[in-house]
Amino acid sequence: MAAVDGERRILLLSYYFPPDLSAGSFRSKALVDALMRRFGSKVTLHVIAAQPNRYLSMAKKAELVESLCDGRLLIDRVDIPQHSGGMVTQAISYAVYALKSIRLARSNRYCLVIATSSRLMTAVLGSFVSRRANAIYYLDIRDIFVDNIGYVFPRRMRWLAKCFFSYLERWALRNSSQVNLVSKGFKSYFYYKYPTLSYSCYTNGIDELFIREAADNVFSQTIKGPGCARRILYAGNIGQAQCLHNIIPEFASLLPSNFEVVIVGDGARKIMLEEEVSRLGLKNVVIYKPVARQLLIEMYRSADVLFLHLDDNPSMHKVLPSKIFEYAATEKPIVAGVSGYAAEFIAEEIVNAAVFKPGDSYGAISALDKIEYGLSKRKKFIDYYRRTRIMDQMADEIYNVTDR
Structure with a gap:
């Protein structure tokens, strides 16, 4: 992904992205629009998402690669195996997304990596890519996966799973320059566990x-x-x-x-x-x-x-x-x-x-x-709570993070 002198190269990792139907998809699209408005001509923004997969009944193939805004916005949609909604098939599909994302990002030199994550693993992926690129890492957290272990794993596996995913959570967060929490209700969890991190709280909002x-x-x-x-x-x-x-x-x-x-x-x-x-x-x-x-x-x-x-x-x-x-x-x-x-x-x-x-x-x-x-x-x-207002403020914060 080419960029001229003075431009900022930014990577956004979002498993869901339009035309997928999900809260994460709508949020990511609004953030992309806000970033393009805020950075203007001095940005090349690379989005890596999965092909629509939120609901199998509505999953329609989208363009694998889109180049927009005179080449300043590149969207890569990764082909992943279809999943049934079960834990194992979802894990396989996500593993394919992660590996292909790492490959797509490998040859680019980003100054900033943004990950918007609900199930922790996109946060881990963003941390890995940002470390390898020696880039600033901005993390947008939409859920607390470790809190939801009881939903995901059988009782006999919960303790081991909680230890493992708690380690991944620490590894992902401690590399971040800024952490946004989509709900103020998350503060008690993250402020207690990671008190030294810098936090903000830009919620979901209402689409135009x-x-x-x-x-x-x-x-x-x-x-x-x-x-x-x-x-x-x-x-x-x-x-x-x-x-x-x-x-x-x-x-x-x-x-x-x-x-x-x-x-x-x-x-x-x-x-x-x-x-x-x-x-x-x-x-x-x-x-x-x-x-x-x-x-x-x-x-x-x-x-x-x-x-x-x-x-x-x-x-x-x-x-x-x-x-x-x-x-x-x-x-x-x-x-x-x-x-x-x-x-x-x-x-x-x-x-x-x-x-x-x-x-x-x-x-x-x-x-x-x-x-x-x-x-x-x-x-x-x-x-x-109009989403454009919230995302414009979030984009301002991301802009300022790149100048730290």
């Missing part, structure tokens, strides 16, 4: 697509009377962390007859959810495959309530789901089964949103009685 639609009143619909049909929508991943298979069946069975639950997404626990819905013979639950964002906008418009749920696991007490920002932008009422920092954030920041204890179906029913149906103005929230 949703801001434009909200400004144009696309999400508005005719206000329904008390006895009219109500649609509760969940849109996102259907995995162990969301634990929908434990909450939706009982919750749906307790709903009044004029309520319908619509779920849009995919994930490792989708089959379990479908089987439980089928076993109980629930007619008021409909499950769809993931859809493109423009179609998702229409599904938001037709919804009366937006539903969110996380497992009541200690590791979930620190996270701030990116879906919260998307939901809030619609100005629709929100019912959320969350605890810890996410519960505090919703209570403090989002009007017309009710929180209940995760796994508590009766609490979810009670939460429905606390909301007001229709739109609630959230302009202050939308303006403050």
Whole structure:
């Protein structure tokens, strides 16, 4: 990747990147746009991502190599084996991505390496590449993998796995010049374990697509009377962390007859959810495959309530789901089964949103009685958490890191 004198060569490692559908993908694209705005003509930015793989039902091949902005932006998408969502196949797919990324980065001389990581290994990969290139390392952390060991490994393997991945975490973080935490709930973990590092906290945010639609009143619909049909929508991943298979069946069975639950997404626990819905013979639950964002906008418009749920696991007490920002932008009422920092954030920041204890179906029913149906103005929230504003600030910080 050629660069002329005076230019900064930057590498961004992100396993997910558009057209993949995931929070990490949308965040990485927004960061790339912000970096190109901030650095201008004095940057050559190299992005190494995997081919779309977040949801097999939506995985479509993208261009392996894209050269944009007069060659100043190069995107390499690595071909990886398809995975079933299981731990072993995902590990194999990621190993292929890591090895090919190392090969692609080998011949380039970067001044800065950025890694955005949710499952730790991209953080490790970024640390390795930056050490080899003798480059500054900026790490964006979207989850705490070591906290989630209980989800990933059988009980008999957890202690050994925690020791191993804790070592990798230390190795990755101690090489970083700056660490960004996507949730303020992560502070207690990282500040305690790595107190000497430099931290910032640039959260997820609201994409311009949703801001434009909200400004144009696309999400508005005719206000329904008390006895009219109500649609509760969940849109996102259907995995162990969301634990929908434990909450939706009982919750749906307790709903009044004029309520319908619509779920849009995919994930490792989708089959379990479908089987439980089928076993109980629930007619008021409909499950769809993931859809493109423009179609998702229409599904938001037709919804009366937006539903969110996380497992009541200690590791979930620190996270701030990116879906919260998307939901809030619609100005629709929100019912959320969350605890810890996410519960505090919703209570403090989002009007017309009710929180209940995760796994508590009766609490979810009670939460429905606390909301007001229709739109609630959230302009202050939308303006403050627009993703372009947040990413521009993050890009400013990255720019300053290169001058240290």
